[in-house]
Amino acid sequence: QVQLVESGGGLVQAGGSLRLSCAASGRTFSGYVMGWFRQAPGKEREFVAAMVWSGAWTTYADSVKGRFIISRDNAKNTVYLQMNSLKPEDTAVYSCAARYGGYTAYERAWDYWGQGTQVTVSS
Numbered sequence: 001q002v003q004l005v006e007s008g009g010g011l012v013q014a015g016g017s018l019r020l021s022c023a024a025s026g027r028t029f030s031g032y033v034m035g036w037f038r039q040a041p042g043k044e045r046e047f048v049a050a051m052v053w054s055g056a057w058t059t060y061a062d063s064v065k066g067r068f069i070i071s072r073d074n075a076k077n078t079v080y081l082q083m084n085s086l087k088p089e090d091t092a093v094y095s096c097a098a099r100y101g102g103y104t105a106y107e108r109a110w111d112y113w114g115q116g117t118q119v120t121v122s123s
Contacts, residue, residue: 002026002112004096009117012086016121020081022096022114029053033099034079036070037107038092038119047105048094049081059103064090086121093118 008020020036035050049070051058058070069082079096096114097107104110 002098004098004112004114006094006096006114006117009094009119011120011122014086014088014121014123016086017082017084018086018119020083020094020096020117020119022079022081024077024079024096024098029077029098031100033101033103034070034072035097035099035103035110036079036081036094037097038090038094039116040089040092043092045095045107047107050103051079052103057103083119086119088121088123091119091121 003025005023012018030053032053033050036048037045038048039045047061048064049060049068051070055072067085072079093116095116097110098112099110
């Protein structure tokens with residue numbers, strides 16, 4: 001059974017940094033795209049960043065480009081989201097997701113989801 005477990009969320013001041021982790025288990029993820037989405041209160045879930053498991057390709061939402069970095073540690077089967085220069089508008093529940101095949105920002109096309117971790121950025 002595939003499991004994605006996020007951790008690393010918390011409260012941080014604007015301008016600060018956080019690193020989210022997504023521990024993946026239950027299968028090998030070669031051939032998968034791994035992604036991060038977020039959902040702010042009262043808003044729809046939106047795409048944040050994605051990468052192929054090999055690490056050869058990454059993509060980011062315009063709102064986080066240059067501030068966030070997605071990466072993975074093969075030995076730990078873990079995907080990370082390094083978030084720098086955080087803004088209050090980054091406040092949301094961040095969820096890790098996995099999809100076999102190509103990338104899409106359409107969330108319903110993703111196969112597996114974690115439970116989410118709260119990130120709160122104070123001004």
